[in-house]
Amino acid sequence: MSTPTHQPEVDGEDFAEILATTREFLRTKVLPRENEIMTGDRIPDDLRAAVADLGLFGFALPQRWGGLGLDGLQEVEIAMELGYTSVAVRSMIGTNNGIAGQVLVGYGTDEQREEWLPRIASGEVVASFALTEEGAGSNPAGLRTRARRDGAGEDADWMIDGGKRFITNAPIADLFVTFARTREATPDDPGIAVFLVPASTPGVEVGPKDKKMGQEGAWTADVTFTDVRLPAAALVGGSEADGYRAAMASLSRGRLHIAALGVGLARRALDESVAYAAGATQGGNPIGSFQLVQAHLADMQTGVLAGQALVRDCARRYWLDGDRTAPSVAKLFCSEMAGRVADLGVQVHGGTGYIREVPVERIYRDVRLLRLYEGTSEIQRLIIGGALVRSATPR
Known part of the structure; x- marks a missing residue:
């Protein structure tokens, strides 16, 4: 696996302008249309065009x-802003910037x-990351999609057979960055390769959109x-x-992104809850004057600030x-934290x-997925715990 590198192309001053522009766009153009996205289960064409223009x-x-x-480091700041409003917008651009696009950049x-x-x-091309399948989700080593040479030599065509599940942006994808097994796995070689499969290739079939608990407008199939x-x-x-290395490197970056997304969602739930507590009354008094409500808000604020600091540090x-x-x-803490904060918001x-159509209701449903994709919380615990034990084990 290649070592992560930090090679900034954008200086601090320019990034501050990009971040401010993104924040303004999301809060003035996307946030007012959240319910439209949710009820229509799609991102309006004019919003997609505006996202591309930015x-x-x-x-x-x-x-x-x-x-x-x-x-x-700059990406996690953008991701926290993307989490503040409809996560469908984040999902639409997420695979291009993240797990699909980064495979091409790195490999x-x-x-x-x-x-x-x-x-x-x-944005002319939407790329999907076709890794997950039945029996191979958080652990890519278990995948069963097969690729084989049709002929001899390095110039021979490849033939791919198999199926993938829960593929983000699949219904609108132009390109599938597809992981397939080309050889039997060994202790030193998981036997996985990566292929670029245009959606228009004969034999590629996309199923109907999944009907999900939340994240309407973020299509999977x-x-x-x-x-x-x-x-x-x-x-x-x-x-x-390079296939397995590409998957692992892309998932690592994606986990930081999802952690930051969770912070943004939690911040929005907190802001909505503070505003509601200040304005809603019970017995003639703002509910925010009640100590137990204040305790909930305090726990929410603590979680948000802890997650924000942790994702930046990680x-x-x-x-x-x-x-x-x-x-x-970062992903373990922030995805779990976002769930707790959303629950307190409700x-x-x-x-x-x-x-x-009340924001915290939507957020409550949306954040549940954070603990599942890019590796479940259970997988994150195994990664962290296993690494700690290995670091203490004499070689």
Whole structure:
């Protein structure tokens, strides 16, 4: 696995302007339309176009390919802002900037990068990360989708067969960054490779949109591959050996992103709850004057500030010091914290918090997924605990 690097393309002053512009856009253009996105289960075309115009489809992609060039430390700041409003917008651009786009940035050949990254950064192409499947979610080593050569030699075509589940943006994807087994796993080689599969390739079939508990407008679906023929050039990096490393590196960055997203969601739940407590009355008194309500708000604020500090620290540990468990620490704490804060937000609102189109009700449903994707909380605990034991074990 390659060592994370910190190579900022954007200085502090320019980033402050990008962050302020993003915050203003999200809070003035997206936030007022949250219920429209939720009830329609889609992002309006004009909002998608505005997101593309801001360059957000490529905020974390290098400038040489048309992205904004934000580094990992800057990305978590953007992600906290994205979490403050409809997470469907974050989901729409997330795979381009994250687990799909970063595979190409880190492991693609020059030709693959030049062909795809400029279009991914502009939003012309939506890229999906096709890893998860039945029996292989948080642990990619268990995947069963197969890729085989159809002929001899390095120029032979590849044939892919298998199925993927819960693939983000699958219904609108133009490109599937697809993980498949090309050889039997060994203790030193998980036998996984990565392929670039255009959605228009014969044999690629996308199922109906999943009906989910929350995150309306963020579409996922099953994807099946039946005798999908690809040229040799579709193998990412031109090497079968890079697949598992690409998955792990992309998931680490994604875990930091999801942790930051959780902080943004929790901050919004807190702000909504403080405003409600200050304005709603019980017996002629603002409910915020009641000590038990204040206790809930105090616990929410403590969680938000702890998560905010932790995600920033873990981002530094990962990108500057190469601490590979830091993303798991951040995701574990922040995803669990966001769930607790959202629950308290509903409690502060009382019966109002259980009503559809009230922000804390939507947030309560949206945050539940954070503990599942990019590796469940249980997987994060195994990663963290295992690393601690190994570090203390004599070699």
